[in-house]
Amino acid sequence: KTYIFFSALDEIDANYLQIEKRKIETELYYRTVDRAIAEDVLTDREDGTCLVRPYKEADITIKYIVSIYCRQQFYHLYIRQICGKELYAIGQPKPNERLFTTPNEIIDFYKHHHLLCTNKQTTMSVILKPLIV
Numbered sequence: 001k002t003y004i005f006f007s008a009l010d011e012i013d014a015n016y017l018q019i020e021k022r023k024i025e026t027e028l029y030y031r032t033v034d035r036a037i038a039e040d041v042l043t044d045r046e047d048g049t050c051l052v053r054p055y056k057e058a059d060i061t062i063k064y065i066v067s068i069y070c071r072q073q074f075y076h077l078y079i080r081q082i083c084g085k086e087l088y089a090i091g092q093p094k095p096n097e098r099l100f101t102t103p104n105e106i107i108d109f110y111k112h113h114h115l116l117c118t119n120k121q122t123t124m125s126v127i128l129k130p131l132i133v
Contacts, residue, residue: 024103029131075124086101
């Protein structure tokens, strides 16, 4: 008889590697749309509904935009890569800002913590609800 042993540790390692390699482009809330289409898609949805889209300009630090709908307003926040590092932050640069190892981590974090969003009209504290439909 031949016995095949399956190690739970191998499965955990494999799952961890999959998560580590997860790219934001593979997320259901990632859309290759521009600002106008993002706003159309988000209009009249639940407060905090958001999607991530590519940043169209050539920029060495800004990689993506998080478009958020809340109280009939739109917020478009940068996801920036910190120069020379594999770290990311959201919004405009600020002292002592929270850093993340992936863009996905930013979205995951702010699904459970308030994100301060500012546009030309107002500032709002929002819990993100990524658009998956």
